[in-house]
Amino acid sequence: MITVSDLTKVYLQGKRQVRALDGVSLTVPAGSIHGIIGHSGAGKSTLVRCLTMLDRPTSGTVEINGVDLTAARSDALRTARRRIGLVFQQANLFDSRTIAANVAYPLEIIGADKARTKAKVDELLGLVGLTDAGQAYPSQLSGGMRQRVGIARALATDPDVLLFDEPTSALDPRTTDEILDLIQSLRTHAELAVLVITHEMHVVKRICDSVSLLEGGRIVESGALTDVVNRLDGRLSQALLGIPPHADLGGDGTQVDVLSSGPKALQPVVAHVSNAVGAEIAILAGSVEHLAGTTFSHLRLSVPDGVDPQRVIDELRALGADAALTDSLSQVEDLA
Numbered sequence: 642m643i644t645v646s647d648l649t650k651v652y653l654q655g656k657r658q659v660r661a662l663d664g665v666s667l668t669v670p671a672g673s674i675h676g677i678i679g680h681s682g683a684g685k686s687t688l689v690r691c692l693t694m695l696d697r698p699t700s701g702t703v704e705i706n707g708v709d710l711t712a713a714r715s716d717a718l719r720t721a722r723r724r725i726g727l728v729f730q731q732a733n734l735f736d737s738r739t740i741a742a743n744v745a746y747p748l749e750i751i752g753a754d755k756a757r758t759k760a761k762v763d764e765l766l767g768l769v770g771l772t773d774a775g776q777a778y779p780s781q782l783s784g785g786m787r788q789r790v791g792i793a794r795a796l797a798t799d800p801d802v803l804l805f806d807e808p809t810s811a812l813d814p815r816t817t818d819e820i821l822d823l824i825q826s827l828r829t830h831a832e833l834a835v836l837v838i839t840h841e842m843h844v845v846k847r848i849c850d851s852v853s854l855l856e857g858g859r860i861v862e863s864g865a866l867t868d869v870v871n872r873l874d875g876r877l878s879q880a881l882l883g884i885p886p887h888a889d890l891g892g893d894g895t896q897v898d899v900l901s902s903g904p905k906a907l908q909p910v911v912a913h914v915s916n917a918v919g920a921e922i923a924i925l926a927g928s929v930e931h932l933a934g935t936t937f938s939h940l941r942l943s944v945p946d947g948v949d950p951q952r953v954i955d956e957l958r959a960l961g962a963d964a965a966l967t968d969s970l971s972q973v974e975d976l977a
């Protein structure tokens with residue numbers, strides 16, 4: 642489990658103070674995957690550096706299973722840092738070492754004996770699906786395979802937390818999904834808490850249990866994936882469910898958005914509401930997603946002139962859906 646409390650990092654740019662992180666708090670229990678998304682400049686890289694103590698936070702704490710990394714110094718800090726395995730966008734392997742020797746590297750640093758190192762390397766190469774690649778060199782592997790080596794290396798010292806920094810940004814869609822499947826399978830391996838920093842919504846949708854939106858160094862929305870998505874006016878919901886908030890979709894009537902989840906997402910809401918108000922209501926746009934085992938349906942409807950849109954909203958709400966005038970929803974920038 643990793644617990645981050647009120648983490649703040651202030652940089653000096655000339656005479657100007659930049660709060661790259663401003664009171665970031667989050668908890669990721671063992672066995673779960675938390676995604677952090679944000680635009681360029683939101684503070685993602687700073688967060689990676691502060692979580693791993695590559696850069697000292699100005700204030701706040703980072704605790705791993707109750708051990709405070711920010712309080713540790715020298716030897717204790719080096720030991721505590723090994724509780725976090727780090728995987729970057731590019732695996733950054735040593736080209737002159739074999740794959741097995743790359744995975745063994747962190748164990749060499751801590752002076753593990755040869756027999757233990759070999760057993761661990763064999764186990765990890767098996768875990769990431771590279772059993773037969775131990776004697777190959779990085780240049781002989783594809784990008785996806787190199788990323789698997791990076792993951793095996795990050796696991797070498799049996800960390801409690803695995804931190805991924807844009808792990809699939811350099812991969813094609815199919816390889817991305819293979820790596821995401823691997824990350825998902827790891828969460829139960831040795832009870833890891835997994836943090837994934839990404840700008841890709843697909844990554845969040847496919848593997849994350851919970852998600853935070855980082856903006857200007859602050860977490861502005863955070864929660865279980867199913868909770869943050871289940872809000873018509875939520876920024877993460879709008880980003881993850883995929884209807885651009887105020888795209889001009891045409892249609893003459895008044896636009897109404899409706900969001901329903903679980904079994905309610907499968908109701909014929911448009912037919913029902915059309916019947917109830919005695920007018921034909923059109924669907925201008927829609928997205929149906931299956932996230933974390935729940936179905937979400939987000940539709941944008943056009944209510945014809947002459948029908949009170951509030952009646953439509955009331956009928957939709959009576960069906961257990963969330964509904965609102967599209968124009969009343971806050972305009973959010975596309976996060977993707």
Ligand SMILES: Nc1ncnc2c1ncn2[C@@H]1O[C@H](COP(=O)(O)OP(=O)(O)OP(=O)(O)O)[C@@H](O)[C@H]1O
Binds near residue numbers: 684688
């Ligand atoms: N070493 C530094 N000195 C001064 N300012 C910094 C330093 N590192 C980051 N910053 C500032 O902190 C803010 C957050 O930067 P950071 O690199 O963490 O964002 P990011 O979300 O990782 O962006 P990107 O995705 O583009 O890498 C920016 O305003 C940046 O200019």
